[in-house]
Amino acid sequence: MKKPLLACAVVIWTCGQVLASGSLSFPDVSRGMVAEPGDVQASHAFAFTNPGDGPIIITEVKTSCGCTTAVVKGEASQATDEGQERGDEASGAEAPATAAAPQPLPMTFGPGESGRVVATFVFGDRVGEQTKHIRVHWREADGTGSDHVTTLTLNVTIPEVLRITPRLLYWSPTDAKEAKTTDITIEEGQSVRLTGATSSTADVTVELQPIAAPGNPSGEGRRYTLKVTPVVTDRPTRSVITLTTDNPKIPAARLTLHARLVPARGAGMSEAKASKQAP
Amino acid sequence: MNRLPVQVLMLVVLPVVPAAVTAWLHPRAPAWAVPPLASDEVMVEQALAWPRVLWLDARPRKDYDAACIAGAMLLNEDQWHELLPDVLDAWMQREAEASDEEVPLRIVIYCDSLSCASSRDVVQRLRSETGWDEIYLLYGGWQAWQEHQSR
Numbered sequence: 001m002k003k004p005l006l007a008c009a010v011v012i013w014t015c016g017q018v019l020a021s022g023s024l025s026f027p028d029v030s031r032g033m034v035a036e037p038g039d040v041q042a043s044h045a046f047a048f049t050n051p052g053d054g055p056i057i058i059t060e061v062k063t064s065c066g067c068t069t070a071v072v073k074g075e076a077s078q079a080t081d082e083g084q085e086r087g088d089e090a091s092g093a094e095a096p097a098t099a100a101a102p103q104p105l106p107m108t109f110g111p112g113e114s115g116r117v118v119a120t121f122v123f124g125d126r127v128g129e130q131t132k133h134i135r136v137h138w139r140e141a142d143g144t145g146s147d148h149v150t151t152l153t154l155n156v157t158i159p160e161v162l163r164i165t166p167r168l169l170y171w172s173p174t175d176a177k178e179a180k181t182t183d184i185t186i187e188e189g190q191s192v193r194l195t196g197a198t199s200s201t202a203d204v205t206v207e208l209q210p211i212a213a214p215g216n217p218s219g220e221g222r223r224y225t226l227k228v229t230p231v232v233t234d235r236p237t238r239s240v241i242t243l244t245t246d247n248p249k250i251p252a253a254r255l256t257l258h259a260r261l262v263p264a265r266g267a268g269m270s271e272a273k274a275s276k277q278a279p
Numbered sequence: 280m281n282r283l284p285v286q287v288l289m290l291v292v293l294p295v296v297p298a299a300v301t302a303w304l305h306p307r308a309p310a311w312a313v314p315p316l317a318s319d320e321v322m323v324e325q326a327l328a329w330p331r332v333l334w335l336d337a338r339p340r341k342d343y344d345a346a347c348i349a350g351a352m353l354l355n356e357d358q359w360h361e362l363l364p365d366v367l368d369a370w371m372q373r374e375a376e377a378s379d380e381e382v383p384l385r386i387v388i389y390c391d392s393l394s395c396a397s398s399r400d401v402v403q404r405l406r407s408e409t410g411w412d413e414i415y416l417l418y419g420g421w422q423a424w425q426e427h428q429s430r
Contacts, residue, residue, distance in 0.1 A: 031320040064324070064394065064395065064396045065395070065397050066338060066339035066342070066357070066397065066399075067339075067356070067357060067397075100293075124355075124356050124357035124359070125356050125361075126356045126359075133395075135394075146304065164408075165408075166406060166407070166409055167408040167409070168410065168411075170410075173377075185401060236372075236375050238428065240366060254360075256360065258364065260371045262371055262374045262375045263375075
C-alpha cells in the first residue's frame, strides 16, 4: 500500500518541479526571407517570452557563421527602438555598428517577461540558399534545471543573377591546350542580357555565343556559352574574364571568370619560376 | 568473511552510477564515437600525411589574422571575389612547381569547429566554381588543429 503512495508522491513532486521551473518560449524559431537584388543584409527579430513561474537567464548566444550576429533585447529596449526596427528587414546598407552592439549577457527575464533575439546576417559575397543558425543558451535562474539550447534558424535566399559553371577554366600541365567552354545561364526572374566578354590579357581569346532553346530559337537572353582559347601555352598565364551586360546595377565581381594555364612539364619552367608573383 | 572483494567491487561499481547519469543527462556530453567522415572530410592526422596540401582558412579575417595554420590562405564568402584570385594564383603556382604529376595537390579548408558551417559552404562553392574534386573539409576545424598541436 505504501509503494503506490510513494510512487504517486514522486510523480506529483516531479510534475510540480517541471511546472514551477521557468522556460523560454519562442513562437517562431525559423524564418524564411528572400533578398532583393542590391540588399547586403537581412535581419529578423525572434520574439520570446518566459511563460513559467521562475526567472530565466539567457547565458550565451552563438551563431553558426561569423557573418551573422545576434543580440538579445528586453522589453525596455523594445519600446525605445520600436519605430526603428521591423520584425523582418532586408536592406541595401549595413546596419551601423551601434545597432549591432552586443547586449551584455547573461540577461535575466522574470516570469511573464518577453524579449527578442535580433539576428542580422550580412551577405558578403554569398549567393543562393543560405541557412544560418543562432543557438540561444539558457537556464532556470534558481539553478535547479540543466542548461537548455534553443536553435533559431534564418533561411535567406540571395538571388543569383547569373549561373556560371565553371567559373574557373584551368589547363593543367597534362591538358591539351585547346579551347574550353563554360555555360552561362540567366536565372529565372532576372532581367538582364549579356552583351559581351573581355579578357584582362591577350593570353586567351574569348567568344560569347547565345544558345538556342525550345521556344527561343535565337537563344538570345537566357543561355550562353563562353569559349576561351589559350593563345600562350609555354608559360603560366592568368586572365580575368569579365562579362558585360545591359544592367549596370550588377556588381562587376559577379560577372567575372578566371582562366589559368600551367604549361606542360618541362615547357617554359624557367618562366614559371620567374613569374612566381606575376599578375 | 573476507570483505575485501566486496569492497573492491563497490569501489569499481559505485563510480559508474554517477558517471552514467552524467553521460546521460549532461547537456554538453561528448559523442560516444567519432561519426564516420563524409567522402570530402579529412582528419588532421590524415591531412598532415598528404604530401601536397594547400590550406584555406574560411573563418572571418580577424580570426585568420589572429592565428592560422602556417601557410594557410584566407578564403571566405565575406570577400569571395576579392580573395579567390590570390588562392587560384597560389594553387597554380604549386602546380607549376610540382615535380611529381602522380601526387595531386589537395585543398583542405577549415573554419572554427564542428559547429561551424562556413568551411562546408566554401568547400561546396569552390568545387562548384572550379570543377576541382580534390577539395576537402578539415573535420573539427581550427579547434581540432589546435588540439592536435597541443598533444
